[in-house]
Amino acid sequence: MKQLLMKIRKGIWVVPALYSSASLALAIITVSLDTYWIHKVEPFLPVMMLTSIDLAQTVLSAIASSLLTMTTFTFSTVMVVLTTYSSQFSPRTLQNFVRDKTTMRGLGIFLGGFIYSIISLLFMRQSLEEHLVSSAFVGVLYAIVCLAFFAYFIHHIATSIQISRLIERLEEEALKVIDYYHGIQKDQEVHPYKTIPVQYEKVREYPSHQSGFIQYIDFSGLVNTASEHDVLINFVKGIGDFVKEEETLFYIHSHHDYKEDLSPFIFIGRERMGEYDLAYSLQKIVEVALRAISPGINDPNTARDSIKYLGLILSETHLIRDGVITMHDEDRHPRLKVTLFSFNHILYNTYYQIVHYGKGDISVILAIMDSLIMIDREVNTKRKHIVYDFHKYVIHGMEMDQMQEWDLYYLNEKIETLKPDQPIDPKE
Template identity: 90%
Template sequence: MKSFVMKIRKGIWVVPALYSSASLALAITTVSLDTYWIHKIEPFLPVMMLTSIDLAQTVLSAIASSLLTMTTFTFSTVMVVLTTYSSQFSPRTLQNFVKDKTTMRGLGIFLGGFIYSIISLLFMRQSLEEHLVSSAFIGVLYAIVCLAFFAYFIHHIATSIQISRLIERLEEEALKVIDYYQEIQKDQEIHPYKTIPVQYDRVREYTSHKTGFIQYIDFSALVNHASQEDVLINFEKGIGDFVKEGETLFSIHSHQQHEKDLSPYLFIGRERMGEYDLAYSLQKIVEIALRAISPGINDPNTARDSIKYLGLILSETHRIQDGVLTLHDDDRHPRVMVTLFSFNHILYNTYYQIVHYGKGDISVILSIMDSLIMIDQSGNMDRKHIVYDFHKYVLHGMDMDQMQEWDLYYLNEKIKRLTPEQ
């Protein structure tokens, strides 16, 4: 069920389809009202709500053509923004705009208005000429709503295309993943290494049924299943890992042979998803920074801002522990073991590309040091030592003797702030 919901959420057609269906239902209701019950409720309706059928056809025709033009313009604008996101920011950020609620609602409202107008025109019969109808009044109200939303949509596009707004949304996405990790780890055990209980005498390796990225694992359902079957599930792969068909995903430790299919508890797709994958959420911001420092764009200030947001996000990881997470059932029996988060791994994978491509720009290096200081200030002593060791990797290969005096001064100031207390 969860996999089906995720497939629905990934489709850009879902919200427009819902609005279109609602508009179709509204059109059918309005036509039925005008055909069968209008003569009964006409005395109770204001005069302004009722029009002749000729005027209604004229109004609805104008609304239909106008909304079709607005829909075409909206699609064109969306394609322009998608092209900008792909070329200027990162192809991975396309998902964030496509899944944006305002964008999908705009398409849905315009399509719905067109469907309402066309359906209402289709079912207007000549037999209604002796009656007044309400379809035109409702169509005018719908058109006013569409016009208001169109103005808001233009404003939304203008703000969405700003790099600061995009980074803000990516930061929110990453912080939600951290909250998700924290919730999973709540009241559970974290150990540096995996230790399989000796009471299980049977082991079965469960392999992937398809090739792709692990997008989601339903841990709560797996814990319940493992508790019912009295088994322990030991994951070899985690969320965000790429697997090929036939590769081992996890092993099942049990007392008796376990043959049940567990594929409904995992969702594997051709692309990564940022909702549950912290590394992927950070990768989007990293790619924005890399594009900004590339010679073709040459926007170091955007790169510096992106790097500082990376430091802000990683500083929030102090709320989650790294190591092997062991999930227990209600009786406190270990049921699922998985490496959910590794600080060393996430730290290196966040910065190594920026270090490689930005080591010739002192402003980029100083920004990396600022972000490391943010991480250092919120971490425990073990992470402080990790961050201090990592700063040596950042500075490796830099010729301090060839640096300008002012650059060297500010760099040394930042190094002093990273030095752990003895």
Template identity: 45%
Template sequence: MIKKWYLRLHESVWFIPGSYSFFALILSIIALSVDTIYANNIHKWLPSYLLTDVELAQTILSALAPSLLTMTTITFSMIMVVLTTYTSQFSPRTLQNFITERRTLRVLGIFIGGFIYTILALLFMRKNEEEQVVFSAVLGVAISILCLGYFVYFIHHVATSLRVSKLIENLSTDILETVHKLHKGNKDKNNVDYTPPSAQMLDVLTNKPIEVPPLNNVGYIQLIDLEGLRNEAQQCNAVIKVNYPIGAYVGPATSLLLIWPQSKKIENTHRFLDYITVGESRTTFQDMEYGIQKLTEIALRAVSPGINDPNTAITCIKSYGNILH
């Protein structure tokens, strides 16, 4: 179950920007509390150059909010340019590598979080009759400087990502990480004590099994938690067979699992589906073959008459050698 949630968070586009947005919301609440509720106790410990009057703070935040929103829009446009290049020059399957990359999502999250902070600070800032100084504007300026630095970094990241050699390197790294995880899992399985099946269990395999379809899920198998299925089979005293491997396409009428109960009838067979994740697209989390397919498509498109780039194909072949070494 932990692997399933990790896969969802790893493949989701909203999690990292949402986390930064939530942090910006908390930061705006803290800044407004410093300027209102705890102003008398905290402001006297802050240097005078970190405090501004309310009118100047409103002017600064009013200028920062549209600027950060413009930077977010430009960043989104740059992402679309990269995705168009990946689709036309490399392979449509490589889009996911750039969209779900942590650096890309982190830049978007910082811009969105900065905009949320400035607009909330501007919304709840009030001017009293008494002369009042606030800290929110200086914090907003610091956030905008941070966003500007990340914007320059993102431009460099986009320029680097458009190089086909960098894309091939990232794909090879993903494949090698998948190979290491699978190899480590096989090592852990070899350390588990193996109990030979009893004669009664072998007789059970001659009976007709219970077929378990993937309910309403239609798509590709992204994750199979074999350890969880093994524990469920021991608890239910049954034999469970997964009919399809990682990366296979399944539909509602597909017999995803076959279950042979030994002693008692299993009432809820759909709970075994919690250990299998079916999604709309393939991932390289456990699917090494999908990563190799991406490299193959890049190499084939490179030697096509329209592109005619044999050096890219040679680089892909060298990556095959590193993976199969």
């Protein structure tokens, strides 16, 4: 069931289909009212809500053609925005716009209005000529709603295509993943290394059933299943990792030959998903920064803003602990072990491409140092030393003696800010 829900969430057809179905139901209700119950409710309806069959057909025909035109224009606008996202920002950011609720609602409302008008016209029989109908009035109200939403849609497109708005949405996505990681670690043990209880006699490899990226792992479902069968699941892969078919996902430690199918708890797809993958959410912002500093675009200010948002996001990871999470069942028996987060790994993978391609731009290097300072202010002493050591990687290869005096002054100032004041606490 969860796999089906995940596929539905990824589909861009879901919202338009829901609005189209609702419009179809509205058309059926309106036609039924005009056909069977109009004589009973006519005395209670205002005169302005009822029209002749000829006028209703004319109005609905105009609405249908207009909404079809609006739908075509909306689809063309979406394609233009997708092209801009792909060429100017990053191909990985396309799904953020495609799955945007406002975009999908716009397409759904316009398609629904067209369906309502066509269905209403289809069932307007000549036998209704002697009666008044309410379909045209409902259609006019629907058209007004569509027109208002069309104006809002144009405003939404104009703001969505702005780089600041895109980075804001990517930041929100990354912060949600951090909250998700923090929620998983809550009330669970986190250790630097994996330790397997010696009481388990048998070990079995569990292979991947297909090739692709691990998009989501249902940890709670696995813990409940492991508790029922008295086994321990030891993951060697994590969310965001790429696996090929038959590659080992995890080991099952048990007292007996456990051969249950656990594939429904592991979601593997052809592309990564940012909802549960922090590294991928950060990668989108990194690619925006890389495009901005490329010679073809040459927009270092956008790159600097993106880098500072990376620092803001990573500063929030102080809530997440490094190491192996041991998840327990209700009886506090260990049932699942997985490495969810590594500060060293996420720090390096976030900045290494920007360092490589932006080394020649002092403004980019200073922006990286600013983002490291933001991280340094929030993390514990151990991570402060990691951040300070990482700055050496950032400035490695830079010819300090060839730098301008002002550049060197501000760079040294930021390096001094990063220097830890306290030694590493062994308890951290």
